[in-house]
Amino acid sequence: MDAETVCRIYEHLAERGVRIWIDGGWCVDALLGRQTRDHPDLNLALDRKDEEEFAGHMRGLGYVRRPGGDDTAWNHVLTDGRGRGVDVHVFEYDEAGNHVYGIAYPYGSLTGRGTINGHAVDCVAPEWMFAFKTAYPPQDKDREDVRALGERFGFEIPPAHR
Numbered sequence: 708m709d710a711e712t713v714c715r716i717y718e719h720l721a722e723r724g725v726r727i728w729i730d731g732g733w734c735v736d737a738l739l740g741r742q743t744r745d746h747p748d749l750n751l752a753l754d755r756k757d758e759e760e761f762a763g764h765m766r767g768l769g770y771v772r773r774p775g776g777d778d779t780a781w782n783h784v785l786t787d788g789r790g791r792g793v794d795v796h797v798f799e800y801d802e803a804g805n806h807v808y809g810i811a812y813p814y815g816s817l818t819g820r821g822t823i824n825g826h827a828v829d830c831v832a833p834e835w836m837f838a839f840k841t842a843y844p845p846q847d848k849d850r851e852d853v854r855a856l857g858e859r860f861g862f863e864i865p866p867a868h869r
Contacts, residue, residue, distance in 0.1 A: 708733075708749045708791050710742055710824040716749065716793070717828055719768060725761050728752040728817045729830040730796060735840070735852045737821025737830045739859055744848060748784070748792040752817055752831070755781075755799035755808055765793070781809030833860045841865050 713733055720727055729737050731750030736742045753761055765771075770785035770793055778784060781797040799808035806814065816835035821828055831839065837856045840849055845868050853868040 708746050708793075712791060713749050714824050714826045714828075716765075716768065717823075717826065720761065720764055723760070723764055725757050725764060726754065726829065727761070728819075729821070729823070729828050730836075731794070732848070732852065733823065734819070734821070734830040734836050735856060737823050737828050738819060738833050738836060739855055740822050742823075743851065743855060748794050750794045750796065752796045752798060752810065752812060755797050758797055761795075834862070837862045841868060 713729070717727065717729070728734075728751060729749070730752050731748075732744065732746045733749055736744075736746075765785055769787045770791075772778070773784045773786045773792070776784065783795050785793040785795060796810040796812075797808070798806065798810045798812050800814060801807045804814040806812070812831075813835065816832055817829070819830040819832040819836065821830045830836075833856060837853065837860070840853050840856065843849075845853065850868045854864060856862060857864045
């Protein structure tokens with residue numbers, strides 16, 4: 708998944724009133740303001756109220772739900788038949804800000820702003836992206852992401868990520 712495609716998806720949805728938040732590796736790069744590595748897919752957060760409209764617009768871009776897999780209603784992958792994938796994380800909060808459905812993004816975690824190829828994007832806030840990236844046993848790419856976020860935002864790097 709290249710930066711141009713990420714920006715095209717983000718802008719296409721924004722122009723149609725569908726708000727998404729960039730998550731995962733692209734979020735790290737957005738927060739850093741530069742691409743640090745190749746990304747096999749785009750991870751994004753989506754409010755449940757926008758799910759139907761989002762799906763329609765993504766179909767218009769050629770993305771459909773992948774067949775099979777271990778997808779759920781709130782976490783599924785869209786593919787375009789050309790090897791590009793979008794990992795969709797659906798969430799919902801009630802009026803009081805309590806998580807009531809889907810991926811349990813803590814209230815306030817979707818307040819980050821970053822840039823991809825010079826385009827401003829909404830994303831997971833830096834402190835939450837760092838927390839998410841340090842919550843599981845790391846792969847090499849996770850160590851690199853954590854170190855880069857730590858250097859940029861002054862977070863202390865856990866021993867497992869050094």
